[in-house]
Amino acid sequence: MLVLNDEVTRELLAHAECEYPNECCGVLLGKQISNKRFAEQSLRLENKSARDKSAYFALDPLVIHKIELVAFAHNLMIVGFYHSHPNCAAVLSKTDERYMLYEHSYPIVSANEGADGLYFKIASFEKIIGTNICREEYLITESEKYYEEHVVYFGDSAHFRRA
Numbered sequence: 701m702l703v704l705n706d707e708v709t710r711e712l713l714a715h716a717e718c719e720y721p722n723e724c725c726g727v728l729l730g731k732q733i734s735n736k737r738f739a740e741q742s743l744r745l746e747n748k749s750a751r752d753k754s755a756y757f758a759l760d761p762l763v764i765h766k767i768e769l770v771a772f773a774h775n776l777m778i779v780g781f782y783h784s785h786p787n788c789a790a791v792l793s794k795t796d797e798r799y800m801l802y803e804h805s806y807p808i809v810s811a812n813e814g815a816d817g818l819y820f821k822i823a824s825f826e827k828i829i830g831t832n833i834c835r836e837e838y839l840i841t842e843s844e845k846y847y848e849e850h851v852v853y854f855g856d857s858a859h860f861r862r863a
């Protein structure tokens with residue numbers, strides 16, 4: 701289960717909007733307590749894909765390694781990796797599944813153009829230990845109130861629309 705606080709949720713949406721129509725990507729830093737992963741901070745990373753960045757992303761493993769060392773020094777760990785799906789649903793691609801690590805959260809922010817701007821949805825995924833099965837995990841966003849006040853809100857708790 702992934703818990704995103706207000707700040708991290710807003711940052712993921714902002715990053716997806718900033719890189720649109722390309723995929724954005726980054727890491728989530730925080731703590732894991734029993735089956736809950738609390739993302740306390742997010743870090744934007746450069747999309748290093750040599751392919752079409754509107755459909756692919758790649759992370760630099762050396763950068764990830766350095767971030768992990770700094771995170772450990774601050775009593776944090778990498779709890780997940782996020783990326784966006786411009787003009788696509790918030791579901792895993794076959795490529796996404798292939799590179800997933802166990803015990804990490806993989807929120808995907810979909811950004812789709814509507815009549816009055818971008819529409820966002822966040823869904824998160826995890827890989828089940830001992831299998832290669834990936835499933836959508838339960839996502840809690842603490843931002844529901846914020847988005848109710850600041851943007852038009854519709855559907856379930858992880859759908860947002862810009863006002």
Ligand SMILES: [Zn+2]
Nearest residue numbers: 783785793796
């Ligand atoms: Zn993807």
